[in-house]
Amino acid sequence: MSVLSPPPALLFEGVGKTYPGQTTPALQNFTLAVPRGHRVGIIGRSGAGKSTLVRLIGGLETPDTGRLLVQGQDLSRLMPAQRRSHQARIGVVFQHFNLLAQRTALGNVTLPLELAGVPRAAREARARELLEDVGLADLAGRYPAQLSGGQKQRVGIARALALEPDLLLADEATSALDPETSAGILALLTEVQRSRDLTLIVVTHQLEVVRTACTHVAVLDSGRLVESGETREVLAHPAHPVTRALLDAHRPQVPLAPGETLRRVTLPDLGAGTLERLAALGARLVQAEPHPQGVDAWLVLPETAPHPDLRPGEVPFPLGASA
Numbered sequence: 001m002s003v004l005s006p007p008p009a010l011l012f013e014g015v016g017k018t019y020p021g022q023t024t025p026a027l028q029n030f031t032l033a034v035p036r037g038h039r040v041g042i043i044g045r046s047g048a049g050k051s052t053l054v055r056l057i058g059g060l061e062t063p064d065t066g067r068l069l070v071q072g073q074d075l076s077r078l079m080p081a082q083r084r085s086h087q088a089r090i091g092v093v094f095q096h097f098n099l100l101a102q103r104t105a106l107g108n109v110t111l112p113l114e115l116a117g118v119p120r121a122a123r124e125a126r127a128r129e130l131l132e133d134v135g136l137a138d139l140a141g142r143y144p145a146q147l148s149g150g151q152k153q154r155v156g157i158a159r160a161l162a163l164e165p166d167l168l169l170a171d172e173a174t175s176a177l178d179p180e181t182s183a184g185i186l187a188l189l190t191e192v193q194r195s196r197d198l199t200l201i202v203v204t205h206q207l208e209v210v211r212t213a214c215t216h217v218a219v220l221d222s223g224r225l226v227e228s229g230e231t232r233e234v235l236a237h238p239a240h241p242v243t244r245a246l247l248d249a250h251r252p253q254v255p256l257a258p259g260e261t262l263r264r265v266t267l268p269d270l271g272a273g274t275l276e277r278l279a280a281l282g283a284r285l286v287q288a289e290p291h292p293q294g295v296d297a298w299l300v301l302p303e304t305a306p307h308p309d310l311r312p313g314e315v316p317f318p319l320g321a322s323a
């Protein structure tokens with residue numbers, strides 16, 4: 001790294017953590033750099049150590065060994081007041097929203113601003129802007145009980161953005177939502193990350209969440225980092241058995257004829273043009289779900305067919321043509 005390059009948003013250096021009374025570490029020699037402006041998924045099965053990572057990032061736990069640098073700062077070495085101001089640079093979106101039932105959507109979003117001493121008029125104006133950004137301008141006066149799960153999570157995202165964090169940590173933020181609502185929330189998180197140039201960390205046990213929202217992925221198992229890299233690369237060529245198991249868990253059970261293969265792809269849509277091009281390839285659509293860039297689909301197709309994928313900013317899947 002050059003002396004002029006900014007420090008990574010997060011840097012775990014050989015971090016180990018064992019809870020009191022336990023013999024097995026929750027995290028072991030965990031090393032990972034999260035560059036600023038990336039969208040990184042941290043995925044693992046139950047007990048892999050994800051919550052422990054979240055607690056470390058949030059400053060609720062400190063490493064037993066190694067160190068964790070947030071924007072280049074070792075939080076465990078800061079005085080409490082400095083640590084708190086650093087922690088305010090991290091916005092957290094929770095699985096169960098953690099909204100205060102007795103406060104309206106607006107009241108929930110103003111809360112961090114209130115605690116930071118922002119005057120009433122300024123905090124209300126800011127909270128209204130944030131609610132508008134997450135698509136809830138009309139629902140500012142509703143209480144959490146009057147909102148759907150997706151709407152509650154939008155309030156949670158607005159609240160997490162209130163103090164203009166550099167880093168947004170989404171902790172199983174869509175696990176309590178149905179697939180369609182979940183896709184909307186992931187699209188919002190992606191949009192927020194891009195428009196505000198944040199670093200987004202998505203902690204999840206769901207591979208689809210990583211595939212949909214993250215540029216990079218780190219796979220955690222038994223407290224260890226077992227694989228990491230660009231999401232597309234890791235998912236296309238998973239090297240570790242845990243990654244392969246996570247991928248296989250989503251494969252639809254369909255019989256394959258000799259010479260056929262099952263592929264997960266992102267299609268622009270399921271319109272007549274797309275279906276015609278799939279048919280021209282000899283591809284059969286076996287499962288489809290909404291995706292921020294179109295449709296997430298499982299196809300059965302000849303092993304020799306070109307990869308019918310769509311990447312943002314690239315020419316949509318070159319099917320049927322000479323490619």
Ligand SMILES: Nc1ncnc2c1ncn2[C@@H]1O[C@H](COP(=O)(O)OP(=O)(O)OP(=O)(O)O)[C@@H](O)[C@H]1O
Pocket residue numbers: 019020022025026044045046047048049050051052053205
């Ligand atoms: N407060 C605690 N005291 C003792 N052991 C703990 C504590 N919290 C977690 N552990 C242990 O640490 C290991 C990692 O747990 P962690 O909660 O970080 O995993 P996880 O990946 O978040 O799992 P899940 O997806 O089930 O929440 C597990 O073996 C767990 O039993």
